[in-house]
Amino acid sequence: MLNGGGAPVDGGTLKMSMSADPLCLDPHAISADTEQILGQLQFDNLTYLGKNGAPSPWLATSWTISPDGRTYRFTLKKGVTFADGTAFDAHAVVVNFEHMLAPKTRSPLAGPYIAPYDSSEVIDDHTLEVHLKTPYSPFLSVLAQGWLGMESPKAIQRDTPAELCAHPVGSGPFKLAKYTPNVGASYVRRDDYDWAPPALGQTGPAHLAGVDLSWIGQDPVRYNSLVSGQYQLSAYVPPQNGAALAANDQFVYENVNRIGWPFTLDFNTSRAPLNDVDVRTALVRGVDTKAIVQTSQFGQRPTADSYLDSVTAFYDPSAKLPGYAPAAAGALLDKAGWKTKNAAGFRTRNGKELALSLPVSNATTVSPVYDLLQAQLKKIGVNLKIDLQPQTQVTTLRYKGDYDLLSGVWHTNTPDVLYIKYASSQISDSKHLGQNLARLSDPALDKTLQEARETTDRTKLTALYSTAQKQLVAGVPGLPIYQNTVLWAFNKKLHNVVVNTSHGTPLLTYAWLSR
Structure with a gap:
């Protein structure tokens, strides 16, 4: 955890900048690196990588693997809902896997990451057997990535690909309130959220009331707007500004070499x-x-x-x-x-x-x-x-x-x-x-x-x-x-930022802003 300590304060909207709009917010339909951060604002995953890099529970509370490596039996967390009120269950996971692999999704990443998927068998509402065509050793790890977040099965089955790009529905700590292509997106807290990965050691809803994101393609503008206080977090720091931010005692600067x-x-x-x-x-x-x-x-x-x-x-x-x-x-x-x-x-x-x-x-x-x-x-x-x-x-x-x-x-x-x-x-x-x-x-x-x-x-x-x-x-x-190092920085008014173990990017589930 970065810039920890102190009693968390609820409320406040984090202002964040990124470099480019992927022009689609459906994690299954894009490969843009923005999803490494946005994915786990709005979506939850079946697994979460622990500090040792090994898969740990999240929406899947446990699992077993058959001796031949082709069948995974997942026990799923109860009481989870998507932002549209739909319950998360075994059926929802099946719909998500099928959506990642559907030709109309044209998934450049989520689909290929689960390409060995063959079929699923719903044992009961919270038990699912997943059958793979061949053994696939990365399976549990890739399920932790932002692009493989769980989406509302109701939205997947109801909406067109274009509609899902514009307004996907997840089960995460924030829900999408507004998206304006090439301008930005706004997320608001879900007050009923209470199923963060146990590895975070915290429960309940987020502290931030929301996150306002702006896409700023020009490096100098993105840097200057961070140091001026217009934004509290820049997810992609231009390398020419790294040393200055590292020396600035008002900011936390991260340079994370990634897998x-x-x-x-x-x-x-x-x-x-x-x-x-x-x-x-x-x-x-x-x-x-x-x-x-x-x-x-x-x-x-x-x-x-x-x-x-x-x-x-x-x-x-x-x-x-x-x-x-x-x-x-x-x-x-x-x-x-x-x-x-x-x-x-x-x-x-x-x-x-x-x-x-x-x-x-x-x-x-x-x-x-x-x-x-x-x-x-x-x-x-x-x-x-x-x-x-x-x-x-x-x-x-x-x-x-x-x-x-x-x-x-x-x-x-x-x-x-x-x-x-x-x-x-x-x-x-x-x-x-x-x-x-x-x-x-x-x-x-x-x-x-x-x-x-x-x-x-x-x-x-x-x-x-x-x-x-x-x-x-x-x-x-x-x-x-x-x-492939990722450079990012935030104002020290922002506290309890976690380095996402899958991506090396900021995880904001329990971050908070001092007043």
Whole structure:
């Protein structure tokens, strides 16, 4: 707990800022990182990760697992209701699982996270057996994530996907009062709430009367509005302001390294020129990531040199990409046939320039990483074209696979992030927005990652995830740049903020404001 101590005060509305509106608040239908915070304002989960990282009870008070790892019997908490008055029970859980997997939901995250789900059997109102197609060791952990929060079955069955995006209904400590796209959202306390995860050590309703959220895409505006007192919490602090906030005795500043996949430049391996591993390796050797991270992240984030963040279970420090070596990069490009240069200094082959397109959303402040990459790649003769687009257009290009490069981070609370990012089943198509942006199709890697999903034996998991990381280093599906730390800060007028064990983000269930 951060900034604890003192007697809690009920009332007051927390003013919070975030960087970008996901344009949908249905946790099952989005993959936006906003849901790591908003999800557990409005929704509850079946499980909660304890301080040791192990799943602990929440709406599921206990569970048993069959010897073959394919059947989970959950005992569910009694007396829980959704904000619309609907009771939480075994039937509600079934409706939620089916909604996550329904084609019309087009779930980019919740659905894939429970893809092994097969069916459920309602034993009674508060006992549910869940049957999986195959053993799935991350199951209990992913159920703790914000995107897998429980929604009202009444709302799911009544509302269209667009209506659920605009006004989902949860069982959490706050309910959504108003949502204005690209402006903000307001949440108000549920006075009847009394089913927080036992790991929090508190019961009853929230202390805050509400939370008012504003989306502020421009980094300087978001920072200045925090330090001026307009907002008490900023969920995403610009790295250039991290040191100043850490030194400001009016604020608590958190820099949390998280489980998952680092900020990475994905290489589209399904089309030329990045279907050539020598070209991909040349890009890795030709970029000085340490210099980029120091310049763009102001010392607030560590450099990445592999496809897992270092705090992730089964991270193998020996599975590292080769370091910066521009001469080696040039030799690899020569080997791949990109030997000549045009008047602009870019490499050519058969009269065609070595140019790569990188679609980037123009919804928020554009990261300085892209300009730094562009300058460094130019030195080895590669023309990086940064293509600013509305987020909807970037998503369309993702579906089509019409890009050379994409970028981003991926946070989850298990090393199964490697399956989400690199299994061939996670390649996007017209019906499914998958997260395999490298469009990598590697049967040997698929086999390794599937075997890791199906065992809970830690010795086997250590070996399998080590093998997977080494297979990725050999295949070079992207350029990892920096580790996926999350930066956030709040005014010390806000007390009892908990660091969410799944996401490293602020959990506000029992936070309170001093007057």
